[in-house]
Amino acid sequence: xxxxxxxxxxxxxxxxxxxxxxxxxxxxxxxxxxxxxxxxxxxxxxxxxxxxxxxxxxxxxxxxxxxxxxxxxxxxxxxxxxxxxxxxxxxxxxxxxxxxxxxxxxxxxxxxxxxxxxxxxxxxxxxxxxxxxxxxxxxxxxxxxxxxxxxxxxxxxxxxxxxxxxxxxxxxxxxxxxxxxxxxxxxxxxxxxxxxxxxxxxxxxxxxxxxxxxxxxxxxxxxxxxxxxxxxxxxxxxxxxxxxxxxxxxxxxxxxxxxxxxxxxxxxxxxxxxxxxxxxxxxxxxxxxxxxxxxxxxxxxxxxxxxxxxxxxx
Numbered sequence: 001x002x003x004x005x006x007x008x009x010x011x012x013x014x015x016x017x018x019x020x021x022x023x024x025x026x027x028x029x030x031x032x033x034x035x036x037x038x039x040x041x042x043x044x045x046x047x048x049x050x051x052x053x054x055x056x057x058x059x060x061x062x063x064x065x066x067x068x069x070x071x072x073x074x075x076x077x078x079x080x081x082x083x084x085x086x087x088x089x090x091x092x093x094x095x096x097x098x099x100x101x102x103x104x105x106x107x108x109x110x111x112x113x114x115x116x117x118x119x120x121x122x123x124x125x126x127x128x129x130x131x132x133x134x135x136x137x138x139x140x141x142x143x144x145x146x147x148x149x150x151x152x153x154x155x156x157x158x159x160x161x162x163x164x165x166x167x168x169x170x171x172x173x174x175x176x177x178x179x180x181x182x183x184x185x186x187x188x189x190x191x192x193x194x195x196x197x198x199x200x201x202x203x204x205x206x207x208x209x210x211x212x213x214x215x216x217x218x219x220x221x222x223x224x225x226x227x228x229x230x231x232x233x234x235x236x237x238x239x240x241x242x243x244x245x246x247x248x249x250x251x252x253x254x255x256x257x258x259x260x261x262x263x264x265x266x267x268x269x270x271x272x273x274x275x276x277x278x279x280x281x282x283x284x285x286x287x288x289x290x291x292x293x294x295x296x297x298x299x300x301x302x303x304x305x306x307x308x309x310x311x312x313x314x
Contacts, residue, residue, distance in 0.1 A: 010300060010303060010304065011300065014296050014297070014300055017296055018292070018293060018296060019071075021289070021292040021293075021296070022071055022074070022289055022292075023067065025285055025288045025289055025292065026066075026067050026070065026071075026285060027063075029281055029284055029285055029288075030063065030281075070282075070285065074286075074289065077090055078090065079093070079282065079285070079286035079289070080281075080282030080283075080285070080286065081282060082275075082280055082282065082283050083280065083282070084278055084280060089282050089283050089286040089287075090286070092271060092283065092286075093268065093271075093286055093287060093290055095266075096266055096267050096268045096270075096271050097267075097268060097290070099183075099260070099265055099266055099267035099268075100253070100256055100260070100267040100268040100269065102180065102183055103183050103186055103187060103190065103256050103259070103260065103265065103267060104190075104249065104252045104253055104256055106183055106184075106186075106187030106190075106191070107186075107187045107190030107191040107194060107252045107255075107256070107259075108191065108194065108245070108248060108249060108252060109187070109191070110187050110188055110190070110191025110192070110194070110195060111191040111192075111193075111194030111195040111197075111198055111248055111252075112195070112198060112245070113195070114191065114192065114195030114196075114198070114199070115138075115194065115195035115196065115197065115198025115199040115202060116198060116199075116202060116241070118134050118137075118138070118195075118199045119134075119198060119199040119200070119201070119202025119203040119206065120202060120203075120206055121134065122134040122135055122138075122199065122203040123202070123203045123204075123205075123206030123207045124206075126203075126207050131203075134199065134203075135199075135200065135203065137196070138195075138196040138197075138199040138200050138203075139196070139200075140196075141192055141193055141195065141196030141199075142193060142196045142197060142200075144192065144193065146189055146190060146193060146255050146258055146259050146262075147189075147258050147259070147261075147262050149188075149189045149192055149193075150185070150186060150189035150259055150262040150263060151262060153185045153188060153189055154167060154185065154262075154263070157185060158185065164181070164184055164185055165181060165182050165185075167262070167263045167264035182263070182265065183265070185263065186259050186260070186262075186263040186265060189259055189262070189263075190252055190255055190256060190259050191252075193255070194248045194251065194252060197244065197248065198241075198244050198245075198248065201240065201241075201244045202240075202241060202244070204240075205240035205241065239306065242302060242305055242306065243302070245302070246298060246299060246302035249295075249298045250295045250298065250299070253291055253294060253295060254291075256268070256269050257269035257272060257273065261273055268287050268290070268291065271283065271287055272284055272287045272288065275287065
């Protein structure tokens, strides 16, 4: 009952965060230069026609009334309609969301596969040659932009070697296998930087734990070094590792916008870039709100896992 009470309390606490996020999304969108009425009617539209379009879009009303109308409809799943295509924003997001979720998931897997073992081995050889090589590589990885890594991967593995498909790819709903294949290179481009950050943070957490009294006691009892390293020390560093993973999910979601554009994937990233260029208020607001919800709920899940792994956390 205590855990269920805590779960309910924490779940209710994210409501003000979502309201604040929706308000920020709404207000920032209104600060973008340009008028959607001009984008619809064209450069030479009459003032009467522009006023008519603004009335149809509802952007001639006071901002507070526009926000209440939008957030009220959003609570029912209605995020508006794209004025360029006439398609509902909810259906547009539903088409593109699986691509972004898969890309983020694959990118996180790549980051963990690269960062976790390298961080552990760097910590086990702290101050040695291997440690210096791995930490230098991780520092370099943090400095590399995702879009540059993506272009290099396209040049090498797609254009030069022809091993993997290049930019572009089908929607997951129409061709799941083709969509997954087209995400291999973008996932690597997305996950390399995350792997570098995971490596550095895991190394720091592990070095501190490897120097603790209980690890020295385990070694004095004759436990094999690998067992101490991977079973005991890594387990004790699970909370910092979980923190890193939670932060990486948020970072990967934001970085996916650039990576999707570089690789021409039909995800939320390319959708929001196109919608911003076309001054599609409803589409941009809907996409950013959904991504903000993903980040908030990810942090909520990580917060709950903290309490499962360490009951001392209240």
